[in-house]
Amino acid sequence: MNTDSNVEKTVLVTGGAGFIAVHCILQLLNAGYRVRTTLRSLSRETEVRAMLREGGVEAGDRLTFIETDLSADTNWNRAVDGCTYVLHVASPTPIFNYKHEDEMIIPAREGVLRVLRASRDAGVKRVVLTSAIGAVVYGHPAQTAPFDETSWTNTSGKAPAYQKSKTLAERAAWEFIEREGGKLELSAVNPVAVMGPVLGSDYSHSIHLIKNLLTGKMPGCPKINSGFVDVRDVADLHLRAMTHPDAKGERFIATAGESIWLVAVANILKQHMGEAASKVHAKEIPGTLLRIAALKDPQVKSMIPLLGKVMNVTSAKAIRMLGWSPRSTEEAVLATANSLIRLRLLDQ
Structure with missing residues (x-):
């Protein structure tokens, strides 16, 4: 990437304290862009700058901050003013006792609609x-072929509320672009469970799986299957989707490879982490026990x-169209x- 040509371009990253967002900011700064981020x-x-420092970048005045909230119109026009691109990473986190x-x-x-409206107008x-x-994957009959970007979660089925919120938000974004987006272009990145290097105490809910395994808080592994992907590769895919001509109007699944059962994650830790994985329980928890626990x-x-x-x-589309090359699940x-x-975040 020619960093010199990016110096005059400003990119807005929403939700700058988040796990994926901080890694996006890191890569944007390394690529020469100026970055504005919302908090x-x-x-x-101070916390965001410390996380960037942990990632090897002293942001200085190439990074600026603006106070906004997805739930209000305040400051969104200021946030996008003068920006060439926007990475809309911010999203409400899962609520379990809703x-x-x-x-x-x-x-x-x-x-999503606030950000798109302001971006179009700017x-x-x-x-x-x-x-x-x-x-992508919820509310469908079982299938042997991997899901791809043509699949959408069936929100009239039994999709959990958080997944339903992500589906309806993305659908609303594409409908906005089609109906009233004007010249604004849109791409979407759809990551599986995001792993990778934590830079501070603010990290995605997926990371708690590893933390709970290492601390012994998980007495075993529910029979749950998931894909995993490194946050550095998710950020890289955002940058590719931001600039690649062919990414306009496309969605891209981000996964390191085939999905695995959680017990396989536990075994990766036990095989490679030595004494640090001594509390990891690499055994499957019967579904009946989980259903009992779920009552409370x-x-x-x-x-x-x-x-x-x-x-x-499958991430075949991102690999083929954008030249994306993710790290392995094990590495993530x-x-x-x-x-x-x-x-030293395990005891926090």
Whole structure:
């Protein structure tokens, strides 16, 4: 990438304190872009700069911050002003004890539309939306072929509320572009469970799986199947989707390879992490025990629809069209574990 030609271009990254967002900011700065990022509170600027430093970049004045919230119109026009591209990474995090699924669906959908409306009005060239595999694989009959980008989660089926929110938010984004997007372009990135190097105490909910295994908090592994991907590769795919001419109007699944059962994740840790993995339980938890636990624990309850279901997806499109080349699942899992240990985050 020619970093000199990027110096005059500003990219807005929404939700700058988030796990994927920080890695996107790192790669954008390394590629020569100026970056503006949104925070719900500017009090987190110091924390974001510290995470970037952990990632090897002293951002200086190439990074600026603006206080905005997806739930309100305030400052979004200022946030996108003068930006060539927008990476819309921010999203409401999963709520496990919600009273109604709209608590997740409405903020996710309205937030996407706020960002797209402001981007269109400011003359932004392209928005890359961080969607999720949750917008692809739920509510379908079992199938042997891996899911690809042509598949959409069936929101009238038994899709969990968080996955339904990601699906409806992405659908709303594509409908906005078609109906009133003007010249604004859109691409979407749909990652599976995101692993990789943690840079600080703010990380994605997927990381808790590794943390809970290493600390022995998980007495075993539910029979859940998932793909995994390294956050550095997710950020790389965002940058490719941002600039590649062929990425306009396309969605791209981000996975390191075939999906695996959680017990296989536990075994990766036990095989490679030595004494650090001494508390890892690499055994499967019977579904009946989980169903009992789900009666009292909303987080466990959210796992029940996933039990025994193969969630295999393919990244063939991103590899073929954008030249994307992800690290292996094993490397992503071990990078997560090593960073949690290095930053002493296991006891927090």
